[in-house]
Amino acid sequence: MATHTSSPLSTLPKNLPASFMKEITDNFSADRQLGKGAFGTVFKGILSNGEVIAVKQLGANSAVSHERQFENEAVNLMAAQHDNIVKLVHYCHETQKKVVEHDRKYVIVDVTETFLCYEYLSNGNLDNYLFGSGKKFDWPERFKIIKGICQGLDFLHNGTGQHIVHMDLKPDNILLDDNMIPKISDFGLSRLFGQEQTRINTQTVVGAFGYLAPEYLYRGEISTQSDIYSLGMLLIQISTGEKNKSNAEDKCGTKFIEQVRQEWTDRKITSMYASLPAGHLQEIKRCIEIGLQCVEVDRKKRLSITEIIDKLNGIR
Structure with missing residues (x-):
């Protein structure tokens, strides 16, 4: 059975800012969209060195909450380093306070943006x-x-x-x-x-x-x-x-x-x-x-x- 042999600690995905996710996907341009599923939309992200990754923006209307989706994918994929399992390379879990209108009043709420970045697989599904x-x-x-x-x-x-x-x-x-x-x-x-x-x-x-x-x-x-x-x-x-x-x-x-x-x-x-x-x-x-x-x-x-x-x- 083939598995990745590098130390898990040296390959742990990094938590990157939401602004970086927007930058590498051309602000989530429709041209960069790779697919859409029950848990979010996947975009092609191009890093400064030309490397391509897949960026999943977790969906707000899923039957499973943002937090649960993020925990499921991030934790379980970090544990599952194998040649027949997609590799998680980076992620973003960022909460910011934003002003929104609610019942004709302005209120400050916490808005969390969550993204998961995977190796890009050119042959699709x-x-x-x-x-x-x-x-x-x-x-x-x-x-x-x-x-x-x-x-x-x-x-x-x-x-x-x-x-x-x-x-x-x-x-x-x-x-x-x-x-x-x-x-x-x-x-x-x-x-x-x-x-x-x-x-x-x-x-x-x-x-x-x-x-x-x-x-x-x-x-x-x-x-x-x-x-x-x-x-x-x-x-x-x-x-x-x-x-x-x-x-x-x-x-x-x-x-x-x-x-x-x-x-x-x-x-x-x-x-x-x-x-x-x-x-x-x-x-x-x-x-x-x-x-x-x-x-x-x-x-x-x-x-x-x-x-x-x-x-x-x-x-x-």
Whole structure:
């Protein structure tokens, strides 16, 4: 498993002023916008030495508060230094007193601006590659991406001494670098568990339709197995090329799972990928099987990330 070997203390992100964030993004120009998600807008930032970084301006109207988003992302990303996890390079958490009008009176309030800066990944997100109109990638590249995502998730679940549950795994949150190495991003919902902790409950259920584990959606139950459910959806889509188009009526993606179970038989895989070598066909079948095991309704029947990696490597 590849990890960054430099000392965490020497690479800790710096707290930079909000004025610096505005300067490097050309005052958050629309031309610099890279994307917009549930937790904020991402802009391209260009440093004085020409280096490009991605600057996320945390959104004010998210279901998760500014403070919570900032704490989730900053703390958990500082703990997760791995080649398959996006790197946090700088941040900004600045509170200033400002005069605003309220009920026809002027009042002084504290206004906090919060930004997170990441390494810039030129190939965008996995959703664009899987379902966009651009270049499609071949099976060996897809298999490499599957393995990379799993290695990143293994590090989150087992590699930091505590358990980090991402809570929002989906194609949009897998970024690709120049060499098509996948990096897990967007930790706005993530939870950090203590060593002895295996699950917690929450009153607030948020996340992407089609990727929500049933026990999380219906009981607010969070565990590493919540991530495994979402990972299963990722594996199925990367392997089949089919898009999970679930909506508010099907938040767990049940219809998509049933469609894959019924349609993606050995015969279909063999006919769809007739030109591929037998070894690649076996890998595709294995990945679909693993994906379907990951999306079992009963979380105890799902594979652990360690078992998934072993199966991908043909060990189990």
